[in-house]
Amino acid sequence: xxxxxxxxxxxxxxxxxxxxxxxxxxxxxxxxxxxxxxxxxxxxxxxxxxxxxxxxxxxxxxxxxxxxxxxxxxxxxxxxxxxxxxxxxxxxxxxxxxxxxxxxxxxxxxxxxxxxxxxxxxxxxxxxxxxxxxxxxxxxxxxxxxxxxxxxxxxxxxxxxxxxxxxxxxxxxxxxxxxxxxxxxxxxxxx
Amino acid sequence: xxxxxxxxxxxxxxxxxxxxxxxxxxxxxxxxxxxxxxxxxxxxxxxxxxxxxxxxxxxxxxxxxxxxxxxxxxxxxxxxxxxxxxxxxxxxxxxxxxxxxxxxxxxxxxxxxxxxxxxxxxxxxxxxxxxxxxxxxxxxxxxxxxxxxxxxxxxxxxxxxxxxxxxxxxxxxxxxxxxxxxxxxxxxxxxxxxxxxxxxxxxxxxxxxxxxxxxxxxxxxxxxxxxxxxxxxxxxxxxxxxxxxxxxxxxxxxxxxxxxxxxxxxxxxxxxxxxxxxxxxxxxxxxxxxxxxxxxxxxxxxxxxxxxxxxxxxxxxxxxxxxxxxxxxxxxxxxxxxxxxx
Amino acid sequence: xxxxxxxxxxxxxxxxxxxxxxxxxxxxxxxxxxxxxxxxxxxxxxxxxxxxxxxxxxxxxxxxxxxxxxxxxxxxxxxxxxxxxxxxxxxxxxxxxxxxxxxxxxxxxxxxxxxxxxxxxxxxxxxxxxxxxxxxxxxxxxxxxxxxxxxxxxxxxxxxxxxxxxxxxxxxxxxxxxxxxxxxxxxxxxxxxxxxxxxxxxxxxxxxxxxxxxxxxxxxxxxxxxxxxxxxxxxx
Amino acid sequence: xxxxxxxxxxxxxxxxxxxxxxxxxxxxxxxxxxxxxxxxxxxxxxxxxxxxxxxxxxxxxxxxxxxxxxxxxxxxxxxxxxxxxxxxxxxxxxxxxxxxxxxxxxxxxxxxxxxxxxxxxxxxxxxxxxxxxxxxxxxxxxxxxxxxxxxxxxxxxxxxxxxxxxxxxxxxxxxxxxxxxxxxxxxxxxxxxxxxxxxxxxxxxx
Numbered sequence: 001x002x003x004x005x006x007x008x009x010x011x012x013x014x015x016x017x018x019x020x021x022x023x024x025x026x027x028x029x030x031x032x033x034x035x036x037x038x039x040x041x042x043x044x045x046x047x048x049x050x051x052x053x054x055x056x057x058x059x060x061x062x063x064x065x066x067x068x069x070x071x072x073x074x075x076x077x078x079x080x081x082x083x084x085x086x087x088x089x090x091x092x093x094x095x096x097x098x099x100x101x102x103x104x105x106x107x108x109x110x111x112x113x114x115x116x117x118x119x120x121x122x123x124x125x126x127x128x129x130x131x132x133x134x135x136x137x138x139x140x141x142x143x144x145x146x147x148x149x150x151x152x153x154x155x156x157x158x159x160x161x162x163x164x165x166x167x168x169x170x171x172x173x174x175x176x177x178x179x180x181x182x183x184x185x186x187x188x189x190x191x
Numbered sequence: 192x193x194x195x196x197x198x199x200x201x202x203x204x205x206x207x208x209x210x211x212x213x214x215x216x217x218x219x220x221x222x223x224x225x226x227x228x229x230x231x232x233x234x235x236x237x238x239x240x241x242x243x244x245x246x247x248x249x250x251x252x253x254x255x256x257x258x259x260x261x262x263x264x265x266x267x268x269x270x271x272x273x274x275x276x277x278x279x280x281x282x283x284x285x286x287x288x289x290x291x292x293x294x295x296x297x298x299x300x301x302x303x304x305x306x307x308x309x310x311x312x313x314x315x316x317x318x319x320x321x322x323x324x325x326x327x328x329x330x331x332x333x334x335x336x337x338x339x340x341x342x343x344x345x346x347x348x349x350x351x352x353x354x355x356x357x358x359x360x361x362x363x364x365x366x367x368x369x370x371x372x373x374x375x376x377x378x379x380x381x382x383x384x385x386x387x388x389x390x391x392x393x394x395x396x397x398x399x400x401x402x403x404x405x406x407x408x409x410x411x412x413x414x415x416x417x418x419x420x421x422x423x424x425x426x427x428x429x430x431x432x433x434x435x436x437x438x439x440x441x442x443x444x445x446x447x448x449x450x451x452x453x454x455x456x457x458x459x460x461x462x463x464x465x466x467x468x469x470x471x472x473x474x475x476x477x478x479x480x481x482x483x484x485x486x487x488x489x490x491x492x493x494x495x496x497x498x499x500x501x502x503x504x505x506x507x508x509x510x511x512x513x514x515x516x517x518x519x520x521x522x523x524x525x526x527x528x529x530x531x532x533x
Numbered sequence: 534x535x536x537x538x539x540x541x542x543x544x545x546x547x548x549x550x551x552x553x554x555x556x557x558x559x560x561x562x563x564x565x566x567x568x569x570x571x572x573x574x575x576x577x578x579x580x581x582x583x584x585x586x587x588x589x590x591x592x593x594x595x596x597x598x599x600x601x602x603x604x605x606x607x608x609x610x611x612x613x614x615x616x617x618x619x620x621x622x623x624x625x626x627x628x629x630x631x632x633x634x635x636x637x638x639x640x641x642x643x644x645x646x647x648x649x650x651x652x653x654x655x656x657x658x659x660x661x662x663x664x665x666x667x668x669x670x671x672x673x674x675x676x677x678x679x680x681x682x683x684x685x686x687x688x689x690x691x692x693x694x695x696x697x698x699x700x701x702x703x704x705x706x707x708x709x710x711x712x713x714x715x716x717x718x719x720x721x722x723x724x725x726x727x728x729x730x731x732x733x734x735x736x737x738x739x740x741x742x743x744x745x746x747x748x749x750x751x752x753x754x755x756x757x758x759x760x761x762x763x764x765x766x767x768x769x
Numbered sequence: 770x771x772x773x774x775x776x777x778x779x780x781x782x783x784x785x786x787x788x789x790x791x792x793x794x795x796x797x798x799x800x801x802x803x804x805x806x807x808x809x810x811x812x813x814x815x816x817x818x819x820x821x822x823x824x825x826x827x828x829x830x831x832x833x834x835x836x837x838x839x840x841x842x843x844x845x846x847x848x849x850x851x852x853x854x855x856x857x858x859x860x861x862x863x864x865x866x867x868x869x870x871x872x873x874x875x876x877x878x879x880x881x882x883x884x885x886x887x888x889x890x891x892x893x894x895x896x897x898x899x900x901x902x903x904x905x906x907x908x909x910x911x912x913x914x915x916x917x918x919x920x921x922x923x924x925x926x927x928x929x930x931x932x933x934x935x936x937x938x939x940x941x942x943x944x945x946x947x948x949x950x951x952x953x954x955x956x957x958x959x960x961x962x963x964x965x966x967x968x969x970x971x972x973x974x975x
Contacts, residue, residue: 008661017665022948027797028881037510071586071857074875075578075849082845114798114879121872126666127636153506154309161307164300166963170794174956175297179310180503181949182318186480186496189489189663189739322944325694326736352940369738370720489663489739567839574843578850585854589861596864692805692946693926
């Protein structure tokens with residue numbers, strides 16, 4: 001068990017060590033799916049959901065199954081995450097076709113989202129217990145959503161500006177990300 | 192001119208006397224007393240630092256700006272002045288120049304120039320400097336004996352470190368937060384600027400006067416500074432009264448870069464929200480972040496970060512506070528209809 | 534991102550011409566075969582990993598133990614050997630109860646000199662610093678109430694600034710000069726010469742204070758227990 | 770069977786033209802997270818190089834036995850296996866680098882670049898060509914990481930491969946070893962590449 005309080009875990013994952021802006025986790029959706037605010041919000045929510053499930057499964061795996069074989073950690077985590085996303089996809093399809101339609105394309109993308117796997121690994125490395133893991137997952141998910149939404153709303157406004165030709169697309173996105181990361185440094189030490 | 196009696200022109204057809212250039216230059220004038228005060232307090236160092244950061248901005252704008260942007264509109268000048276005013280007097284000139292260039296290039300030009308940037312360029316430049324040279328930018332030299340003496344390490348060679356051995360002094364905020372014998376600096380010192388600090392943040396009175404002048408001329412949206420100052424006062428007052436912070440509310444208001452930030456940085460028309468409602472949200476957000484970072488953060492001052500963070504939120508605030516078209520149904524109803532509701 | 538990568542690539546063979554799917558309809562593949570393929574692959578993978586693990590684990594464990602050993606001797610100057618004591622039910626015990634997992638118990642490393650007398654106690658502790666958790670191992674003398682040494686085990690403090698807590702020799706040396714506990718962090722040069730003062734690093738006040746805070750908290754946690762007497766070593 | 774590329778092209782393609790990081794924006798997480806020094810960049814590249822080569826060879830030689838429906842899971846399984854091996858071997862033989870890279874070694878599993886090459890190339894091509902493709906992609910990845918690592922270490926610390934470059938009085942630009950510096954550095958590189966593209970285009974037009 002880690003000594004950190006739930007508050008500091010939550011706040012650290014969401015703001016101070018923001019998954020995307022400080023740890024570079026979940027960059028694929030950040031660069032790819034962050035052109036529209038609505039999409040960014042949905043992607044963020046889908047991520048929170050899967051993050052929480054992942055945290056639960058990683059905890060179960062660590063506590064009951066991998067105790068004697070920690071060297072199988074990477075392989076079991078990734079298999080569990082891949083199947084989890086598949087199951088979530090199937091369940092949502094059955095239960096709420098509307099939601100499925102909205103989330104549909106994002107769910108498979110989540111499997112290769114480093115944030116999900118990163119969460120499982122970090123949670124293990126820092127030996128969080130059940131509740132700490134959950135808090136970590138929600139904090140990380142909200143942090144991802146925050147970064148995605150900020151990026152998306154900035155990109156939406158910049159769409160109409162006369163961006164210099166060389167900066168169109170990735171160049172500008174990376175500079176915005178850098179600026180956001182600079183701004184988030186203001187939260188350093190806030191633990 | 193052709194002989195037709197009807198002229199076809201593109202809109203706008205009604206032009207007011209206001210223009211970007213005019214507004215920008217009146218901002219420059221309103222900064223004059225602050226600049227003069229910083230020279231009065233810090234001597235030739237202030238002149239050099241201000242010149243270096245202004246040069247960084249002007250040269251970058253000239254080199255990389257598109258055809259439409261010109262130096263004459265005064266916006267690059269303002270960015271340079273504001274950046275310079277947030278720097279300590281002993282700051283190496285090459286760093287000040289670099290900050291101006293970075294802020295201009297990546298805070299403004301990359302977004303397409305004036306009117307299209309998201310972050311306040313001066314503050315982005317300063318945030319870059321803060322991250323790049325954290326020691327130099329928080330070193331506040333003590334006053335030299337003669338006014339003519341340079342303060343600190345202005346003349347450090349490019350890429351080279353300043354010598355930090357010079358006698359230093361803590362800012363009022365830094366002293367209260369990290370000092371070994373924290374003292375609450377008396378209010379009169381804060382008001383008239385006889386404290387250590389950045390060039391433009393020592394004299395609260397002059398900043399207030401400049402701000403009032405701008406507000407009177409209608410060049411700044413008074414909603415923003417008012418909401419920031421009220422939030423800071425109320426929130427820090429609350430925390431002070433219930434005993435979880437050692438910062439008295441008036442001290443909070445008049446110390447550090449709050450006045451400079453509230454009147455000159457946050458009110459930047461390009462990087463603040465469009466609607467008044469949005470401006471209030473924006474101001475309250477800045478105020479709250481300033482209080483939180485100052486009390487619990489790792490740095491003594493948080494105005495710069497608070498404004499940058501809220502700058503990033505402005506596009507979102509604009510979306511959320513978009514006034515609905517006259518006669519259109521409230522948004523909830525509209526959304527329900529879109530989803531195929533009854 | 535997947536679709537992007539596949540779209541960018543030159544198509545070398547049309548899907549129909551793949552050797553794996555020469556049967557006209559792919560749906561013929563039975564569920565059993567799907568599960569079996571993955572199961573076989575999984576078992577093979579597991580075996581491969583287990584084999585390499587057999588080979589590397591001793592090396593890794595030895596390295597870790599060596600690092601710990603070095604750290605303990607570093608923070609307990611004068612120790613000739615040390616023994617690990619686990620905190621079991623409020624008492625220090627050199628052995629764990631049967632079947633207990635080692636990771637779940639807090640522990641102290643007690644150092645002894647050549648004659649077998651206790652030199653001091655080393656404990657490790659982590660708390661959040663400026664960026665992330667800072668992990669420290671510290672040695673102290675519970676009888677004299679003095680610190681004997683400190684070493685940062687893990688830290689992600691700002692490079693060039695906060696990382697001076699383990700890179701700046703002048704800062705680190707203060708902890709080996711036997712300062713009295715609890716420590717007080719003061720701004721460099723403004724101390725009054727008290728025996729418990731630690732000069733903080735210019736520009737990295739938070740990181741410096743984190744170090745002294747962790748040490749004070751660790752001492753506070755273990756002192757009451759250790760003042761009842763440092764456990765004697767049974768072995769010669 | 771249409772053959773649109775030669776084996777040489779398989780090798781060269783990934784190095785620059787389709788550079789995974791600089792052009793395709795894949796594998797950004799490791800590319801930005803661990804490139805604050807050249808040494809770390811090199812260690813990360815080496816581990817990734819090992820994983821992508823082994824995975825490509827194994828996937829292309831076993832493609833016959835992998836049903837289409839479970840191919841993604843199978844690729845992930847293969848990749849995860851080699852990542853675990855790389856992790857353990859680094860930990861055993863280069864413990865200092867392993868500690869520096871930390872959890873980001875394990876995160877090679879979710880480097881979209883590797884899975885992308887399996888799905889797009891190895892699953893459809895011969896072992897040799899898949900290996901060439903993997904080597905090319907690996908070299909491209911390494912080049913990108915070294916560019917990032919070099920820039921960040923030289924400006925951010927003032928050293929290259931731990932060798933001081935500017936003498937003791939150099940003022941490091943700390944920002945470049947921080948996360949923000951990672952984004953900015955990659956941004957600078959992309960902007961620079963865009964600038965040359967534009968110049969080339971302008972040159973062609975004239």
